[in-house]
Amino acid sequence: MILREFTVEDAAWYAEATRDPEVQRFTADPPTITAAQVARAIEERGKNPAVASFCIEDDGERCGNVAVDVENGVGHVSYLVTANARGRGLATRALTEFVAWIFAHHEVDELRLWTHRDNAGSRKVAERAGFVRDPDRDQDREIKGSVWPTVAYAVRRRR
Template sequence: MIELRRWSASGAAWYAEQAKDPEILRWTTDSPDLTAADVRRAIAALPEDALAWMITDAETGEPLGNAAVDLKDGVAEPSYWIAASARGRGAATEALREMCARSLAAGAERVELVIHRDNAASARVAEKVGFVAGDAFEHPKLGPCVRYRWDG
């Protein structure tokens, strides 16, 4: 069982360290040079109503990953990553389900994911949650991607 907790400065070093993982770097726009200070500044700049969380183990509080939702014009676009030590435990699936629910509560009319076409693990997570693959396109930062849509 996971919990989404608001990011705090105390999680900055953990985020910066995990973001150096080659699998995270492969599928995200995080920089390999990201520092804890960079993350602290980003956390401090988050608006109060930001849809951005640390994914944690609900029982132990162990950090598991990162979750965020970009909400624009009624369309929510979740993004997430899971730390290497937490992969394969269902955390991404649970987190994505929770992000969808929170997106709707925040006013989203629909939820879409952008997943790199070669990111099979993320595509499996999306499909488990009920997302359906749609159009393929070239993302300016991620390269060849597929847009997945969830209608609840």
């Protein structure tokens, strides 16, 4: 498994990957996202040092992504794994490696993430990667026209 920076050549793959019904259950990306929109987002991320996005690859196959947006000294992490990669531990390995990369390259003391309350797989990934439940930050969020009950997680930089 490797993490590599997203490029515009990944845009069509990502747009297609988000159309998977299982991914749509738990991603904020709309099912109508286009390769052109993804390419623009990748280009914009490249201009902002507070944002990073990596493609998860395994044996040369794209399997998902991990991303972070740093704001006010806190990193907000997200991740997605495609159907072909689930159940192999790739998401946990990718998130664990990504967390180490973030702490090595960004001035943040805490990383946070949230997931849909019913997304058991994502919750397990977060916990296995060292994130701890942060119930004080749980909230209902409006996502794609629906209200999602979300649960929060956090991990702090080890000193």
